[in-house]
Amino acid sequence: MRCITLSTFINIDNAENFQCLIFLIVLGISSVLLASGTFYAVIDSGGTTWSQILTFTVKQNIRIDWNYDETNPVPVDTTTNDAIIGYLGFTSNKAFKVVVNPIPLAQNVQVEEIKIGNTSLVTNQVVLIVGKQLYGNLYFKFSQLPQDENSEFSILVEFTFLPF
């Protein structure tokens, strides 16, 4: 906490502060910055100022925008073993961290990589987003897929957001 002290106050037992007392009376304006607690001063004819610094912090929030076709299963390209699941955007009022955890709900499915736009998110690794925003196509790359190309499977994707 910054302390801007224009005058020191006031212990009559101390010879130096005696000089300070006289100085204050002559000056006509006195100002003290003091922490929580008690404050005591003479009111000068020119006014006596008491100041306090209060610190305010904005609660951090996260906004998620996700556009994808919910009516149909997401098609997986079996030649490249990847899929794009619409457009995903994270926006916060402050820099934040995000961790992704994809949980396949079927056997024989392994996610190798997840990307949002150009940003790669490694499973269970914290990614720092300094620019308060992360957005782009949600991209999944699979390292393992079911043998049966006609099968469908589900993945539970967890995003965890942390303060910076």
Place this chain on the structure above:
Amino acid sequence: MYNFFSFFFSISSKVFCFVILLFLLHSGFAQTIFIEWYYDENAAIEITEQTRTVSIGTIYIYSNDKFRVYSTYQIVPKNENENLQIQVTSIKIGKTSVSLNPSAPTRVTNKWLYGTLSIDFLFLSTLSDFSLILSFVFLPPF
């Protein structure tokens, strides 16, 4: 020799000081102000864009005479590059509103103010962390 001198001076300054104070008190010049305010200054006060009023502890201000008081403030963004548009629309101690106009200070005729210190905000831009330098200026009754 020096020790004797400084000893003598310290004694005489104490006496002199006491005399000055007596003189001031008898002549009625010394109006004093006493402020008691407790809050956790290490804790940042959390707000959101929807915040309208913030309460910051209980404050007790009293004087040995009637006094006038007004308030001024300064917004200091945490990130110095940001231009925050934040206004304080009212500062209250209990139910008493403290004037924000230096030309028209609040008159405190019963010599004290007591209550919860509350500040009303108006956020005119996107909100970021900031500090508020809050000042009370105390004036004699006339």
